[in-house]
Amino acid sequence: MKMIEKVLRALTFIKRHEKSSGALVVLLLASAAAQAQIAVRGETVYTMAGAPIRDGVVLIRDGKIERVGPASQVAIPVGYRTLTARVVTPGLIDAHSTVGLSGYLNQPHDQMQLDTSAPIQPELRAIDAYDAREFLVGYLRSFGITTVHTGHGPGALISGQTMIVKTVGDTIDQAVIVPEAMIAASLGQAGLGQGGKSPGTRSKEIAMLRAELLKAQDYVAKQKAAGNDPSKAPSRDIRMEALARVIRGEIPLLVNVHRAHDIMSALRVAKEFGIKIVLDGAAEAYLVMDQIKAAGVPVIIHPTMYRAAGDAENLSMETAAKLRRAGIPVALQSCYESYVPKTRVVLFEAAIAAANGLSFEEALATVTIDAARILGIANRVGSLEPGKDADVVLFDGDPFEYTSHVTGVIINGQVASEERR
DSSP states (O other): OHHHHHHHHHHHHHHHOTTSOHHHHHHHHHHHHHHTEEEEEEEEEOOSSSSOEEEEEEEEETTEEEEEEETTTOOOOTTOEEEEEEEEEEOEEEEEEOBTTBOTTOSGGGBOSOOOSOSBOTTOOGGGTOOTTOHHHHHHHHTTEEEEEEESOSSSSEEEEEEEEESOOSSHHHHEEESOOOEEEEOGGGGSOSTTOSOOSHHHHHHHHHHHHHHHHHHHHHHHHHTTOGGGSOOOOHHHHHHHHHHTTSSOEEEEEOSHHHHHHHHHHHHHHTOOEEEEEOTTGGGSHHHHHHHTOOEEEOOTTOOOOGGGTTOOTTHHHHHHHTTOOEEEOOBOOSSTTOOOOHHHHHHHHHTTTOOHHHHHHHTTHHHHHHHTOTTTSSSOOTTSBOOEEEESSOTTSTTOOEEEEEETTEEEEOOOO
8 A cells, every 4th residue: 555655646746747758657657566566485384274385485466465385386476576484474463462552661651551540441442542653563563473452451340442453554544453352351450449449359340340231231222222213312422332342242351360260250241241252361261161161262361471470370381272272262462561671572472382282383373363363353364365464474493493583574465574583
């Protein structure tokens, strides 16, 4: 899209200068087409849609993946820019972060991930606080993170909305792909009020959450009863409008929770209201795997290197492997860090998970295709397949080996980074 805009500006310039030749127009169009056509050749290409391809080729055209296969079967057309790497993977996905709302300076002016003025604020929109130019967004991009599920973080009973973005663009409009992905909630210690504020106990947390969902149910019922008659519809309420999407099953409630008994509370609430939830963090999920699986709830695991303290004191680096073996959908996240550098890199988290029970491809799936499925964006990202967004990462060795580097990042068919990281 950026290239097309540049060409259009150039054509406007040419039109204003009649002495310019038509040959220049042809040259500009050819240049734009060439830059939109890329071939990536890797010694090993992990498509995440089948077996790894040895000596594979990924053809990219107009921002989408055109073709993938062995070099013996996929010829690189004339005019395509060719990039090479030892290992090629889909763009990596951070299944939950606060990046873009929480900044690297760790100062009040760049910490927009949590408003503590009230315990329940589902109406807070992530798109209104996201800074596409935040340094940490580029930092993640340089390590191959091309898609991030980000927004309001843990620390309040309902802290606000989340969204899904690509790690490119100078504005939110250029970056966003799902403006309202989930509504973030916290149970356990993270959801309790501070300084004597309500809720003060776990029982009060659940009571307040149920009360708000009941209001949302009533709001939805009134909307339905009104039909197409606006005079009978309830007055607009941005808080209820946000939660109504959860009640209608349009988006899930993202529940940050660690203790096994708090996980069970989350599952009970989900069953009572018939809503979709995603467990976030879930340090003690391995203690209630049967119940999680029976409920059909996916889990976005806390960072594998998370500090074992408070509600997460019983975390295990083997949790991702245990849940996957139990048949529970699992993805990894960077989540939120209250200290500098403010965010982790899921590439490293997956490497630790691979060293603690997951196979290489299983670990890679937690930050590619499995993360995409949990987030509901597998039709666009998560694997290298024709028609999907051309998000590709190039490595000079095993992605999970600390001596390897990211040597190139392609997002939406454009080379976003060629820095060696």
